[in-house]
Amino acid sequence: MHLKQRLVRRLLPALIAEICAMHAGHALAADPQAGEPAEQQSATTNASRSANAVESVNPQRARREEALKAVSVTATRGGTADPSRTAATVSVVTSDDIDENNAKDVKDALKYEPGVEVRRSVYRPAGITGSTGRAGNEGINIRGLEGNQVLLLEDGVPLPQSYAFGSGSAGRGDYLNTDLYQRIEVLRGPTSALYGSDGLTGAVNFVTKDPSDLLAIYNKKTYFSLKAGYDSTDRSWGSTATAAFGGDVVQGMIALSGRHGHETDNKGDSNTLGASRSTPDPLTYNNRSALGKLVFKLTPHDTLKLTAETLSNANSSDGLSQLGGAYTWSGYTANGYVTGNEVNSNRVQLDYDHRDATNPYFQQLHASLYYRNASTRQTLDISGANASGATSSRSRTNDYGDNILGGSVVADSAFNTGVLQHKLTYGFDASVSHYSTASSAGSEWTSNADGYPEAFPKTTQTSLGAFVQDEIRWNKLSVVPGVRFDYYDMTPHPDATYESMSASSTKPTSTSTGNAVSPRLAILYEVSPAFVPYVQYAHGFRAPSAYQVNSFYNPAGSYGLYYQQVGNPNLKPETSNSVEVGLRGKLGVGHGQVNYSAAAFAGSYSNFIDSKVVGGSLTSATNPYTVQYVNYSKASIQGLEGKADWYVNDALEVKGGFAWIHGTETKDGVTSGLDTVPPLAVVLGVKYAPTERWFASADLTYNSRKSKSQMSSSSYFATPSYTILDLHAGVNITRHVSVTAGINNVFDRKYWVWNDVRGLADSDGAAKIDAYTAPGRNFNVAMKIDF
Structure with missing residues (x-):
């Protein structure tokens, strides 16, 4: 398995580069007006940059025009759509937004989207x-x-999918x-009517760059760029x-990317060993990725695109906070604590x-494999x-x-x-997924054959879906x-070892099959471009995970404790019913223009799946403490x-947003706050770009305190409110060389993000x-050379 992964990671990018080189000679000799492939589905801000390269156009005005043409394929799935005519709340974060903020990861890229964390x-x-x-x-x-x-x-x-077991947690x-x-396209609200399972409260589609996006920058047949940057939050170079x-x-x-860094900084000041340590544990990470694409314009109406992508992220950490008597077991005190992730x-x-x-x-058809x-x-x-000096290890x-x-076919007919x-x-969509897990624990867990301890058996899931929507x-x-x-349909494939070890379970391994119908109805009325109200109802669902059904x-009795986790073949899908009332529009204000959207939403969520203690005792060998995933709760959000x-004029842009969410969860008849709901968030930004040579911006982020009345337990730490100011600026030194820099948390505030610490x-x-x-307080800087 690992040999295959190394071959794919190293040979695949090389193969893509070789194929690109074979075609590059033909491309250089072809007509200088490169044809745009039919699959290009957005008017991007890169297009505005290419316009600036050939004629004197104020970049802020070009940005405004492109913003008005912004499209989202995620909201409709059947091709492009103007968000101003979409009965849903949609956000689009462009590559220019990512570059201007020097966003090194998805957390940075979405930090100014209120209600999205x-x-x-x-x-x-x-x-x-x-x-x-x-x-x-x-x-x-999204929305809690x-x-x-x-x-x-x-x-x-x-x-x-995400998955957690013991000391492991896959995000x-x-x-x-x-x-x-x-x-990056962010769609708030249930999306199951178009996409099926998992879209209980929203969807995010990360759309990779296409050759046409890059070639449009200078309207040439070739393009090359090199971007390098530093971020002080984790002392990383990318x-x-x-x-x-x-x-x-x-x-x-072809795009090749890498970043090397360390632990993320914080405001702790105790650099000691053990539980009193408040500074981060030392960590080193290396991230690498490659993306390659070939696009063939078969006819004026038909395009074929081949995409290959590989990614490898690895880190290792020295857990100094677990030393100095902080972690003990069976009379032993830890003097070494090392973790690794790949x-x-x-x-x-x-x-x-x-x-x-x-x-x-049909006017549009998209098929994907x-x-x-x-x-x-x-x-x-x-x-x-x-x-006594004896040593041990775990x-x-x-x-x-x-x-x-998997594969899908989507068509549009007008x-x-x-x-x-x-x-x-x-x-329709069709896919076959295979999930597997394996764990080992040195001499504590012994295995006569491959397969145990597995938290759940190897499982194959077949998913089929068909949809229709009429505007x-x-x-x-x-x-x-x-x-x-x-x-x-989820079918487990336990090996003999797993079957033998789980024979004592009260819930034998079983197949799980289910289906769901997800309706949606939206109504939108364009009173005028400045006043477009809408209302929509949507149903969402999420099928149980393999490890929740069979585990x-x-x-x-290890270390004198008796406990077990068992599966639940009777799990029902989680479901949601949501209603949203919204208003959007664009109107002229002075010499500028305002684009706005607002929405009120309410959703009820049923059959939430969570682990629950269903019986037993930690001291009983015959009736051990038993944990099981069950349809445990319901929620209301x-x-x-x-x-x-607000594009005040060709040089000045003011933007803002807010999200206020209230949620409750009911378990066994007891209602309490829903912990995953974030507190009130407000963002306000100002950007000034008087010429195409430079820009400067300021972004203010406010989060209110987290009230204990909105938690599932009053014993939890309540994060106080905070206001953070970030500054960013950029300059085009020459036509082909640009520098961007930023200072985040300018006033060096000490604060906590609720969902990171809940x-x-x-x-x-x-x-x-x-x-x-x-x-x-931290800073980042990046330089980009392209031609």
Whole structure:
């Protein structure tokens, strides 16, 4: 397995580069007006940059015009769409936004999107069951839900699921590299009517760069860029090299990216060993990724695109906070505590696009075939000694594999019935996923054959879905009904060892099959461009995970404790029903223009899956303490959110937004605050760009305090309110050389981000609480050379 992964990581980028080189000579000899492929689905800010390169156009005005043309394919799935005519809350973060803020990862890229958060806990694992921070950028929180309840896509391909067991925790955000993205599309609200499972409360699609995006910058047949930067939050250096070529028939690109860094800084000041340590534990990481594409313009209407991507992220940490008597077991005190993490992902994707406005049956058709192989390996090695000088050690290794082979076909058909205009979007999805896990713990767990201890048996999941949505327009009124049907089947493949070890379980390994119908109805009325109200209802669902349906773990009285985890073949899918009322528009103000959107939403969520103690005692060998995943709770979430961009004139832009969310969760008839709901967030930004040579911007972020009445337990640490000021600036030294720099947390505030620290208790003490603080004042700088 590891030999195959090394071959893919090293040979695949080389093969892509060789193919690109073979075609580059033909591209250089072709007509200088490179044809844009049909699959290009957005008017990007790079296009405005290319316009500035050939004529004197104020960049701020060009940015405004491109913002007005901003499109989102995630919201409709059937091609481009103007967010001002979309009955949903949609945000688009462009590659220019990423570059101007020097966003080194997805958490940085989405930091100015109120109501959208990337959870990343401080890296501080504690013991053989402690996994705090090991998931890295764990996932994206939208409207108070996160993890596998939010659909994450890369070029339409689902990202691996999150998973946790013992000292291991596999997140989702570490499969991403922001340097490779042309845009990030964020859709708030249930998305199951178009995408199926996981879209309970929103979806995020990370769209990678295409050759045409790069070639449009200078309107040339070739493009090359080299970007390098430094970020003081983790003392990291990163660089990305990108090359593209293009002709009328063939276009190609390759991007190679890497970053080397250390632990993320905080505001702790106690650099000692043990529990009193508040400064971060030492950590070193190395991230590498490569993206290659070949695009073939088969006919004026048909395009074929081949994408290959590989990623490898690794880190190692020295857990100084667990030394000095902080971690003990069976009379031994830890004197060494080392963790390691390695995340690998390889993706191959083939896309076909047909676009022909004169076709009487369908005007757009997109077909995709993809394969992704992803894995996470996490290790823990502890050494220690007792009072007599004897030594001992403990170790853990957790492997998680998540592979998917799938495809989809989506088509658009436009037609009229009397006075009604229709845009029918329809299609189907099919995928086969394989999940696996394996754990070892030195001499504590012995295995006669491969397969145990596995937290759950190797599992194959088959998913099928079909959907149809019709946008019906009559004058200024749009009615959008849609529905989707999904079917899933999870089949476990336990080996003989797993079957033998789990024979005593009260829940034998079983197949799980289910289906779901997800309707959606939206109504939008364009009173005027400045006043476009809408309302929508949507249903969402999430199928149970393989490890929730089938799992077994029983250490058989290790260290005098008797406990087990068992599966639950009767799990139902989690579901949501959400209503949203919104208003958006664009209107002239003085010499400028304002684009705005606002929404009020309410959702009810049922059959939430969570672990629950279902019986037994830690001291009973015959009736051990038993934990099981069950449909344990339901939740209710309501909120308000809004955004506005005011282009005051050609040089000045003012933007702002807010998100207020309130959520409750009910377990066993007891209602309390929903911990994943963040406090009120407000952002305000000002950007000044009087010429194409330079810009300067300031962004203010406010989060209110987290009230204990909004928590599941009043014993949790309540994060105080904070206001953070960030400054960014950039200058084009020459036409081909630019520098961007930023200072974050200018006033060096000490603060905590609720979703990064939730679950931290007041009783944990000042040192540990300080260890969870966010970085203080920090800076970043980057230089880009392109031609």
